[in-house]
Amino acid sequence: MAETSRFEEKVVVVTGAGSGIGRATSVRLASEGAKVFGMDVSADGLNETKNEIESSGGAFREHLADVSRRDECFAAVAAAVESFGRLDVLCNVAGVVRFSHAHETSEEDWQSVIGVNLSGTFFMAQAAIPHLLESEGNIVNIASNAGLMGQAYTVAYCASKGGVVLLTKALAMEYMKRGIRINAVAPGGTDTNIARGRNFPEDIDFEMMGRYRGMRGINQVEDVAGLIAYVASDEARFVHGAILSIDQGVTAG
Numbered sequence: 001m002a003e004t005s006r007f008e009e010k011v012v013v014v015t016g017a018g019s020g021i022g023r024a025t026s027v028r029l030a031s032e033g034a035k036v037f038g039m040d041v042s043a044d045g046l047n048e049t050k051n052e053i054e055s056s057g058g059a060f061r062e063h064l065a066d067v068s069r070r071d072e073c074f075a076a077v078a079a080a081v082e083s084f085g086r087l088d089v090l091c092n093v094a095g096v097v098r099f100s101h102a103h104e105t106s107e108e109d110w111q112s113v114i115g116v117n118l119s120g121t122f123f124m125a126q127a128a129i130p131h132l133l134e135s136e137g138n139i140v141n142i143a144s145n146a147g148l149m150g151q152a153y154t155v156a157y158c159a160s161k162g163g164v165v166l167l168t169k170a171l172a173m174e175y176m177k178r179g180i181r182i183n184a185v186a187p188g189g190t191d192t193n194i195a196r197g198r199n200f201p202e203d204i205d206f207e208m209m210g211r212y213r214g215m216r217g218i219n220q221v222e223d224v225a226g227l228i229a230y231v232a233s234d235e236a237r238f239v240h241g242a243i244l245s246i247d248q249g250v251t252a253g
Ligand SMILES: NC(=O)c1ccc[n+]([C@@H]2O[C@H](COP(=O)([O-])OP(=O)(O)OC[C@H]3O[C@@H](n4cnc5c(N)ncnc54)[C@H](O)[C@@H]3O)[C@@H](O)[C@H]2O)c1
Pocket: 015, 016, 017, 018, 019, 020, 021, 022, 039, 040, 041, 042, 045, 065, 066, 067, 068, 093, 094, 095, 096, 116, 142, 143, 144, 145, 186, 187, 188, 189, 190, 191, 192, 193, 194, 195
């Protein structure tokens, strides 16, 4: 359990809650008192998260939904508000990656990565903002170091995460005079299924990879969840429109 309880009485929607950073975020926020409404396309993943949270006495409701579908995003946010009566925080964590040479990337892979990572983040924000304006809540989007620097073999992923960075800033500007905060956390390599299941083309140039792998190892999901929890909490009340890196210096220079 965390030593703070910054989310007592708060309702949080987390996408991608069935695995990796989304699960760790759900667990962390629930341990600080949040009622967590977790979305994912994986029923098994959501069940595991639910078991972990409920065995520690936390509150979690699971909801199967594909964030690349605008109608499913709106239905999910409505269900969260129906379940828990309000909405205070949206954590847009769901994401997918595909590896290929840019000129060989299929239309299907392009559409799927942009659809989940960028469109999904926007659709969830659209659905949540009216409720967050009411609660003076906030959004935490998950970008990536790949949204702040060009990387080889992941053209759609880089484009989607670069889009998340500017989407975050655009929303922050649009709602500058309203009581809602919008920020992004940009992790570097983190030990999750995405990082473990890398399926690079066979003939890649490994020299190209060193630049964004870094020199300090790999993040653990709890570290990223800790930063997300800070940004989502009232402790970060003056943090708005920020892209907060947790990448062990990879984008430092
Ligand atoms: N792991 C890393 O190295 C790393 C680095 C930077 C950023 N990120 C970002 O962190 C986020 C979480 O990824 P992760 O590393 O925990 O990977 P992960 O694969 O463990 O988790 C991603 C989750 O998103 C879910 N998901 C996928 N498509 C979905 C959809 N259409 N609708 C709803 N849910 C969907 C998956 O089922 C999975 O549970 C992603 O946005 C990813 O791009 C990860």
